[in-house]
Amino acid sequence: MYYHKNDIIGSMLHQLRDVLGAEVITTDVRRALEEKLRIEWGGQDVYVKKIGNLANARDEAIRRQYNMCNRRELMEEYGLSRGHFYRIVRGA
Structure with a gap:
């Protein structure tokens, strides 16, 4: 297929x-x-939630990498919106 x-x-x-x-x-x-x-x-933008462990590991990696100057790069690398990025950084 x-x-x-x-x-x-x-x-x-x-x-x-x-x-x-x-x-x-x-x-x-x-x-x-x-x-x-x-x-x-068909034709829809679909959101597929990640498994908790994968999302948690991703969030931890983002927090470790974030240096207050690389928000845009991290958002692009991980495919995140600005709001979602800040929720991760805040630990929400």
Whole structure:
């Protein structure tokens, strides 16, 4: 199955097939799921919350790296909005 690296639907279907196996996620099942998901979510900006441990490790790394002068660089590196960046730095 081919999907674009930023295609969350394709990626999710690929991961499902890897975990559940081709016997469960057959080509017909994949097509049906893909159609429903693309109708429901196509064209949307989707937020996928990170697992707590990964987010906590990221937040700690940001706090360690922050030197009061590199906010923009860290925001870009970690893909954060300004408000989210400051919530992390404050420990909220």
